Amino acid sequence: MSSTLESVVRDRSLAPQGRLKIDWARQHMPVLNRIREEFIAEQPLAGQRVAISLHLEAKTACLAELLRDAGAQVVITGSNPLSTKDDVAAGLAEAGVTVFAKYDPEPEEYKEHLMMTLETRPDLIIDDGGDLVSILHAERPDLLEQVKGGCEETTTGILRLRSLEKGKELQFPMIAVNDAYSKFLFDNRYGTGQSVWDGINKATNLVVAGKTVVVVGYGWCGRGVAMRAEGLGARVIVTEVDPIKATEAHMDGFTVMPMAEAARQGDIFVTVTGNKQVIAESHFSYMKDGAIMANAGHFDVEIDKLALEAQAVSKRVVRAHITEYEMEDGRRLHLLCDGRLVNLVAGDGHPAEIMDMTFALQTLSLIYVSENYDKIGPHVLDVPYHIDEQVAIYKLYSLGVSIDEMTEGQEEYLASWKL
CATH class of the missing domain: 3.40.50.1480 (Adenosylhomocysteinase-like)
Known part of the structure; x- marks a missing residue:
């Protein structure tokens, strides 16, 4: 070689x-x-x-x-x-x-x-x-x-x-x-959960407590993002397409609703689905003035940037990693890191x-x-x-953590169909 x-x-x-x-x-x-x-x-x-x-x-x-x-x-x-x-x-x-x-x-x-x-x-x-x-x-x-x-x-x-x-x-x-x-139990949940908020907080320098955070997708990454948002004092809404994951989010104590409803309520949106256009053209029309959107999925397709740009009458970079889009009615929507991975672009991963x-x-x-x-x-x-x-x-x-080991008898018991 x-x-x-x-x-x-x-x-x-x-x-x-x-x-x-x-x-x-x-x-x-x-x-x-x-x-x-x-x-x-x-x-x-x-x-x-x-x-x-x-x-x-x-x-x-x-x-x-x-x-x-x-x-x-x-x-x-x-x-x-x-x-x-x-x-x-x-x-x-x-x-x-x-x-x-x-x-x-x-x-x-x-x-x-x-x-x-x-x-x-x-x-x-x-x-x-x-x-x-x-x-x-x-x-x-x-x-x-x-x-x-x-x-x-x-x-x-x-x-x-x-x-x-x-x-x-x-x-x-x-x-x-x-x-x-x-x-997935550690990287996706605890790693993504912490690093996403590291990136958002570093980019915006805004408080999370008291805000409504919409987590789009409740896989292991979504679980981590929602858990950390709650720990920071946010009210958390989850949107999902999977009924099992939506049920889990509900039982974990989060509010579950369609994106069409969540778009009207969110202050901060975080996408973690791996799919495209989960925040789409129709949703931008309902978002609050000052809403912040961040993506934690691998590709920059989860937030429809082309539709956002088409609806906006102007845009400007208002802070490192934050682009502000002004809509026709005067509302300002903010996209972090050009829709790319917020935890790695604005943070250290x-x-x-x-x-x-x-x-x-x-x-x-x-x-x-x-x-x-x-x-x-x-x-x-x-x-x-x-x-x-x-x-x-x-x-x-x-x-420095030790755990127990099964005895030979316990292993035999679990391996047998007999009581």
Whole structure:
């Protein structure tokens, strides 16, 4: 395998600043650090190239460096144009990882970075939103042959993968990391719940207490956003299309109603569905003067920006990450971060302790694919339970928490149909 390729970053002189951020994150990622100790000796990825498309910030850099320490040649790009931190990208490039990423690139440049990453001919892939896998299948099938498989981190990406699998078009195995217990119970709920409000609060500098917050979608991310909004003193409304999730939101103590009604009441709207136009043209007409809209889904399609712009008579940037749209009747509606991920554009993303678990799942799942790809075949696979459980064990150990173990008799009892 050739030596490290030349990175494409905005400013190499930012590397020392980026290194400080990476080192801070690493101090708070004990699960990854424990895995690193094992993998430095074992080198399970020796001789393999790993391509990564993730939100390129400090915690992600720790994952990339772990895979490097496990023997891989690592190539990384961003998974969202506005979530790359240029100083972290520079720091990672100085550490021997190939980086193709800049903050806020032109659309053509963003796509080029994805292409450059794939053109290194990776053996394994870690994806966030499914861009690498989609490009491989739709545009660059000539690069498919060498790919053994990989992992996907998000709900959106897994939906795309399952569509490929259903159409019998998926060409290699992918592990659905997002669906692991140690991911969605913690990353989606506590990570998204905290980081979304970090981003909104940083962008707006407004109080949440006393306001009406509309959470659009009550999956695990929506649960986290609603829970934290309630903790900040908001009245919370949930909108849903799934009757089971809507019932759960009701029993969790939140008000449930259609968006057409919620649009009239909300002060702050947060979309977390993975679907398009969940806040649409008809809703803008009913919103209060001063309403704030933020998205926490992977793509910037959940709030219909084109319809909002078409209805507005003018717009202006009133604060970093806030665009104000003035409507014909004088109402002002505010869109945060151009409808992109508010927690990563206006904030620093999930806390390091949360991403520690998610990236441990990514690492151990990637090793599993590397060792078993020929047995798995071109399917979307759940994270094997022993990996999920191992990450939780490492997490508890890092916290100094011990738990009970079943006796042999208890295990036999549960395994038997006899009383």
